[in-house]
Amino acid sequence: xxxxxxxxxxxxxxxxxxxxxxxxxxxxxxxxxxxxxxxxxxxxxxxxxxxxxxxxxxxxxxxxxxxxxxxxxxxxxxxxxxxxxxxxxxxxxxxxxxxxxxxxxxxxxxxxxxxxxxxxxxxxxxxxxxxxxxxxxxxxxxxxxxxxxxxxxxxxxxxxxxxxxxxxxxxxxxxxxxxxxxxxxxxxxxxxxxxxxxxxxxxxxxxxxxxxxxxxxxxxxxxxxxxxxxxxxxxxxxxxxxxxxxxxxxxxxxxxxxxxxxxxxxxxxxxxxxxxxxxxxxxxxxxxxxxxxxxxxxxxxxxxxxxxxxxxxxxxxxxxxxxxxxxxxxxxxxxxxxxxxxxxxxxxxxxxxxxxxxxxxxxxxxxxxxxxxxxxxxxxxxxxxxxxxxxxxxxxxxxxxx
Amino acid sequence: xxxxxxxxxxxxxxxxxxxxxxxxxxxxxxxxxxxxxxxxxxxxxxxxxxxxxxxxxxxxxxxxxxxxxxxxxxxxxxxxxxxxxxxxxxxxxxxxxxxxxxxxxxxxxxxxxxxxxxxxxxxxxxxxxxxxxxxxxxxxxxxxxxxxxxxxxxxxxxxxxxxxxxxxxxxxxxxxxxxxxxxxxxxxxxxxxxxxxxxxxxxxxxxxxxxxxxxxxxxxxxxxxxxxxxxxxxxxxxxxxxxxxxxxxxxxxxxxxxxxxxxxxxxxxxxxxxxxxxxxxxxxxxxxxxxxxxxxxxxxxxxxxxxxxxxxxxxxxxxxxxxxxxxxxxxxxxxxxxxxxxxxxxxxxxxxxxxxxxxxxxxxxxxxxxxxxxxxxxxxxxxxxxxxxxxxxxxxxxxxxxxxxxxxxxxxxxxxxxxxxxxxxxxxxxxxxxxxxxxxxxxxxxxxxxxxxxxxxxxxxxxxxxxxxxxxxxxxxxxx
Numbered sequence: 001x002x003x004x005x006x007x008x009x010x011x012x013x014x015x016x017x018x019x020x021x022x023x024x025x026x027x028x029x030x031x032x033x034x035x036x037x038x039x040x041x042x043x044x045x046x047x048x049x050x051x052x053x054x055x056x057x058x059x060x061x062x063x064x065x066x067x068x069x070x071x072x073x074x075x076x077x078x079x080x081x082x083x084x085x086x087x088x089x090x091x092x093x094x095x096x097x098x099x100x101x102x103x104x105x106x107x108x109x110x111x112x113x114x115x116x117x118x119x120x121x122x123x124x125x126x127x128x129x130x131x132x133x134x135x136x137x138x139x140x141x142x143x144x145x146x147x148x149x150x151x152x153x154x155x156x157x158x159x160x161x162x163x164x165x166x167x168x169x170x171x172x173x174x175x176x177x178x179x180x181x182x183x184x185x186x187x188x189x190x191x192x193x194x195x196x197x198x199x200x201x202x203x204x205x206x207x208x209x210x211x212x213x214x215x216x217x218x219x220x221x222x223x224x225x226x227x228x229x230x231x232x233x234x235x236x237x238x239x240x241x242x243x244x245x246x247x248x249x250x251x252x253x254x255x256x257x258x259x260x261x262x263x264x265x266x267x268x269x270x271x272x273x274x275x276x277x278x279x280x281x282x283x284x285x286x287x288x289x290x291x292x293x294x295x296x297x298x299x300x301x302x303x304x305x306x307x308x309x310x311x312x313x314x315x316x317x318x319x320x321x322x323x324x325x326x327x328x329x330x331x332x333x334x335x336x337x338x339x340x341x342x343x344x345x346x347x348x349x350x351x352x353x354x355x356x357x358x359x360x361x362x363x364x365x366x367x368x369x370x371x372x373x374x375x376x377x378x379x380x381x382x383x384x385x386x387x388x389x390x391x392x393x394x395x396x397x398x399x400x401x402x
Numbered sequence: 403x404x405x406x407x408x409x410x411x412x413x414x415x416x417x418x419x420x421x422x423x424x425x426x427x428x429x430x431x432x433x434x435x436x437x438x439x440x441x442x443x444x445x446x447x448x449x450x451x452x453x454x455x456x457x458x459x460x461x462x463x464x465x466x467x468x469x470x471x472x473x474x475x476x477x478x479x480x481x482x483x484x485x486x487x488x489x490x491x492x493x494x495x496x497x498x499x500x501x502x503x504x505x506x507x508x509x510x511x512x513x514x515x516x517x518x519x520x521x522x523x524x525x526x527x528x529x530x531x532x533x534x535x536x537x538x539x540x541x542x543x544x545x546x547x548x549x550x551x552x553x554x555x556x557x558x559x560x561x562x563x564x565x566x567x568x569x570x571x572x573x574x575x576x577x578x579x580x581x582x583x584x585x586x587x588x589x590x591x592x593x594x595x596x597x598x599x600x601x602x603x604x605x606x607x608x609x610x611x612x613x614x615x616x617x618x619x620x621x622x623x624x625x626x627x628x629x630x631x632x633x634x635x636x637x638x639x640x641x642x643x644x645x646x647x648x649x650x651x652x653x654x655x656x657x658x659x660x661x662x663x664x665x666x667x668x669x670x671x672x673x674x675x676x677x678x679x680x681x682x683x684x685x686x687x688x689x690x691x692x693x694x695x696x697x698x699x700x701x702x703x704x705x706x707x708x709x710x711x712x713x714x715x716x717x718x719x720x721x722x723x724x725x726x727x728x729x730x731x732x733x734x735x736x737x738x739x740x741x742x743x744x745x746x747x748x749x750x751x752x753x754x755x756x757x758x759x760x761x762x763x764x765x766x767x768x769x770x771x772x773x774x775x776x777x778x779x780x781x782x783x784x785x786x787x788x789x790x791x792x793x794x795x796x797x798x799x800x801x802x803x804x805x806x807x808x809x810x811x812x813x814x815x816x817x818x819x820x821x822x823x824x825x826x827x828x829x830x831x832x833x834x835x836x837x838x839x840x841x842x843x844x845x846x847x848x849x850x851x852x853x854x855x856x857x858x859x860x861x862x863x864x865x866x867x868x869x870x871x872x873x874x875x876x877x878x879x880x881x882x
Contacts, residue, residue, distance in 0.1 A: 010550045013848040014487045016860055026859060040543050044536040045528075053481040085661040112862040114844070181679035183672075214686040215679065220671050223601070223627040223678075223689055229588040230598045231629050232637025258599045264724045265752040266590030266598075269813075271806035272724065272752065308803070388836075397787065400754075400811050 003117045005037040005152060012113050022064040023217025027046070027082040031108035032057060032069055034116040035080050038152050039073065046153045049074055055200060056100070061209040064216040065180050066195050067092045068100060076159050079105040083119060088141045094179075094191040096124075096131045100199060103161045106152075107144050108282045120144035121155045124162045138183060154207055168197035170204045173211065181215040230266050234258065236402050237268055237277070245281050247288035256280050274399045278392045279303045286385055294378060298385035305389035306396070324375035328383050331376070343377045410436050413469075414464050416799070417451050436469040441535075449530035452522055459522075463515060466533075471514045474535060475507035478542045485546045488553070510545055514538065554847065555563040589694065591751035592725055597685045603628055604677055619648075619672030624648055625667055625855070641858040658865035669882045691749045695729065696722040696809075697768060707746050709735075721768055722809050723750040754811045757791075769808045788812045823878035824857070824871065825850040835874050851877055 015029040028264055029231050039048045054072035056062045063069065068079050079101060080088045088106045105121040105127070122144055134140050142282050151339065171194040179186050179194050186194070198204050213219065237257050257268070257277065262272045282302040283295075297318050304314035312325070331348045413436055414421055440448060448466065455462050479485060480503050489499045514532070521529030530538050579837060590598070605623075608614045609630060620631055623643045629636030633648055640648065648660040651666075653659035678685050693706050695717055703709045703717060713735050720732040726744060730737045755768050759780055765776040779796060788806065791797045797805065822831060824845065832842035840859065851857045854872065861868065 008547045008551065008553055009844045009848045011547065012860060014484060014491070014550070016824045016856065018487060018489055020856070036543070040540045042536075044531050044534045044540060047536045049535055049539060051481075052478075052483055058481075058483055085655075085658045086850065113860060113866065125485060129690055178679075180675050184676070213690060215675065217668075217671050217675070219686075219689060220675050220678075221626075223685065224628065224671075224674070226588055226590060226594065226689075227601055228627045228629075228637055228639065230595060231589055231602065232627070235629060235636045258595075260589070261595035261600065262592050265750075266588075266595045267752050267754050269754045269811050270752045270809055271811070283592050308799075400788070400813070 003038070003119075003148070003152075004111065004115050005034055005117065006115050007037055007043055009114060017059070020221075020319070021218050022060050022212070023221055024063050024067070025082075026113075027084075027110065028067075028069045028080065030110060030113060032071060032080045032081040032115065034108045034110070035071055035106050035118055035125055035152075037077075038118050039099070039156075040152050046157070047074075048153065048156055051075070051267070058346045059205055061205055062199070063220065064212040065208050066094060066177065066198070068095065070100070070198075073156050076103040076161055078103045078156075080157070081105050081107055083107050083109045083144070086143075086144040088143050089120075089122065090139050090141045091127065092132060092194045093131055093138060093140055093188055094183075096127050096192075098165050098192055098196045098199075101127055101162075102164065103159045106155070107146075109146065117148075117150070118152050119146045119148070119150050120206045123160050125160070136188075151329070165196065167200050168193050169288065170201040173207050173379070176208055177211045180211050212258075214365065220356075230261070233266060233268055234261070237399070240395065240398060240402065241277075241281060244392065245285045245381060248281065248284050252284070253281065256284065269400050271400075274396050275306060277395060277399070278306050278389075282306070282385070282389055282392065285388065290381060294381050297378065298381050301382045302385045302389035305386050306392060311383070311386035311390050314386055315379060317380050319382060320373045325379045325383075327376045328379035330385050331380060332387075343380070349373065349376065353357070410439060412436075412461075413439060416455065416458055416465070419436055420447075428757070436465075437473045440466070440470045443475075445533035445535075446530045448533050449521075450520075452518070453525065453529075462520065466518070467511050467515045470533070471511040471538065472507055474538050475510050475514070475542060476504060478539055479503045479507050479510075479546070482542060482546050484543075484550060488546075488550050491734070497544050506545075510541065513545075514541060551847070558846075558849070589751045589753050591688075591694075591749050593688055593749075594751070597682065597688050600682060601678070601685070602628075604681060605674070608673070608677065614673070617671075618666045618673055620649065620670075621645060621663060621666040622670035622674060634876075639853060639855060641854045641872075642863075643858060655863075660863045665830075691744065691747045693747045693749065694751050694753065695743075695748055696750060696753050697764070699767075707743050707748050713739075718767060719770070721770065724752045726750045753809055755809045756811055756813045757788070760811055765810075769805050769810045771805060771810075785812045819873055821876045824875040825878040826877065836870040841865060841867045841871075853877070 012030065015033060016026055018024075019026045037358040039050060042048055054077075055070050056068040056077075057070050059068075069080050071080060072078075077100065079091070079095070081091060083089055089105065091101075091105070095101055097143075101124045104124045105122040106118050107122060109119045115277060117245050118340065123315055125141065127140070130140050130142055148288060171229055171256040175186075175190070175194050176198065183191070198208055198396050234254060234257050238250060238253050241253050241257075242248075245253060249258075260267075260273060260276050260280065263278060264270070265274060268277065279299075279302065283299045286295055286298045288301065300318050301314045304317065305311055309317070312329070314326050316322060327349070330351075334348060334351060420439075423439070423443070426725050445779075452459060452462055452466070480500070485503070486499070490500065494502070518529075518532045521532045526631045576660070597734075605619065605628070608629075609616060609619055609623075620633055624634045624640045625642075627634055627636055627638040627640065634640070642660040642663045643656065644689070645651070646653075646656075649663075651659050651662050653662055693702060695703070695707075698706070700714055700718070703714045704711075709717065709729075716732075716734040717729070720734055723729060723732070726740060726748065728750065729735050729743070730740060735743065753768065755764055757765065761775070762776040762780045765771045765779060766773050769776075771779065775796065779791075782794065782796070785791065786803065788810065790812070791802055791805075792799060802810075822835065827835075829839075829842055829846055832837055832845065837845070844861075845857075848860065853861070854877065857871065857877070858865075858868070
């Protein structure tokens, strides 16, 4: 490319960091750097001077809120835009027909991210003409004549600067927020008033900064990055948990994870999160087989086991009849530790009694829960719950690394 | 304004013929006046005067350095955006930035003067150009670029040799895919999780709504890895290229396809923003508050939140908090103080502290492990699991239970032996693996990179070595 200039990779990275934070466009930022570099490459005798303090594009908030991208060269404010892949230049209409667009646009064609050239000039009047036919569009496009021999010095020296426009009052913060967050619902006339009012009242820029911090595309990006991280944590947890809790549907597991996150924050690897998650799911799982008092006791046992208590100790804490617990344990052994929350059959009871040489009081199917078969059944269910919780301990370790 | 001893009297003593202009000169501040006067006189006249002076030339040149070059350089450097951004991104305080600008200007003014002396020596007619503001401006630009390049290079070299905190694992040994493993990365408060759950429901509803354009939202879904559609997987961000492939976006060149993808992404982000603005305004405030009471230093708690010494002591002692109102429940602050703290940006988000990588200070301040034990933990790690602390008799069962409750975790170390870290690879390694030399050089000058999207954007759509980079490298995290 003739007239092509190169920008330093370090400068490109600085520009990239800036645009990533703000959520603005890197291409326009690079285009402005190319114009600057091109000006520094002109003969110093042409005395093209950039006043960096005067450009609106120095203000992150104005760039992010309105898309300003200007340079002040020898006192004239010149807009800078990139020529896109289709050979077009585009600009938000809110920037047209006001004090921002008085000296036109320099169009830059990039060759990669490090090289580019200033290739065309669009007078403000040309934008105004296109704007008048734009209907309700937010952005206008123009296909400039691309000139490989474009003379930057001559163009700057002969800039056509249009007349200043009537000053606007400073806008209300709410209006700026609406413009930034929901532009399409603000009429174009109002958009221009807000932009004009803001640019001509530097004392309002700090307010714009707050609006941008809240509603810029940069903030949306951070939000979506966090959404991605949280969604991934939820999915990973559900993948791990679903096979263990067969009676609870995948969506229900997801709901439980979401609820606990709302209460304890989004770090499932934290001990409190894991404990709450496994206890809740264990309770939900038990609730599919048990109800009332049995569910409460089984849940208590599961929670105690998850807190580090041994299964038998936990059951003995909640069951008042230790003999019933012993019988239940014998039956569990016969069942090969299958957790089915079933009552003991008379055959299982007989076998357990024989092993333990117990008295027939247990053979009477007494209604006394303290001493009868129901105590055994209750202990059996607590044992099931305890073993379920015990099996979750390994899962707990895995979750700490999720 | 730095003008040293220069003043108008010296100017007129050396150049009495400029007295004519003096009569029109009515500035009150004579030091500033000397600078402005010289600017008004202009480069050509100053140069010719310097040429004409013989015995007094040295004095005149000193005057130029202090009253012409230095003020001009100070002003230009002070508003140089590249320099401001470079220092700003390194969190250099404004006062310190001003100091750096002044010393930078003093140094540069000597170089400018040396150039001028050379021009005077050669006696060439266009030697005055060394005094033109446009020349000074260009010199400032070049000097700033050199400064940034050298500083960046120094930072890279020193960071490769020394660890910022000898007690902490080098964070670059983690990989970007593994980014969630770093402390404080994407720590989400309960309130944020509520908002994110709601956001997910809203985005799901938008995708099901027949009136809503789907393509921009699908691009957002893929680019951010939201897992809302079968095209994306949660937590796996795509680059533009990958998104184009996945969604089969058409275009004559990769650059055009990427441009199309960018347009869709911008539109999608706009749709998300509008939805949030209309239906979830609370989300905005939620993402502005950023000082976590669970990890903030004493200084941050005092300066940013205005907490008293007593409140700070109680806060650190009672960590960690899952919700802000726990600060009241545990007697850290009175209930009337909480809204004030929230307004100043306080948030309570539980942070897991990995005993295999956290600093001794974090282990003490966040988890509450006594200082000596924290140092011992650091020296004895890595641990395979948290129970190892019991086995090695580093903590009792009760203490361990408290540490776990306060956020202690033990993570497995991530390793990727098949790929090379792009943020640490040597030039020769890059070239040997097939990256072209230009790209390799540029990467080394500008790394570290945090995401592949960032690498893609930086190298541009037609980067020749892209496939090799993506397949054979991973991105190690920067310590910054």
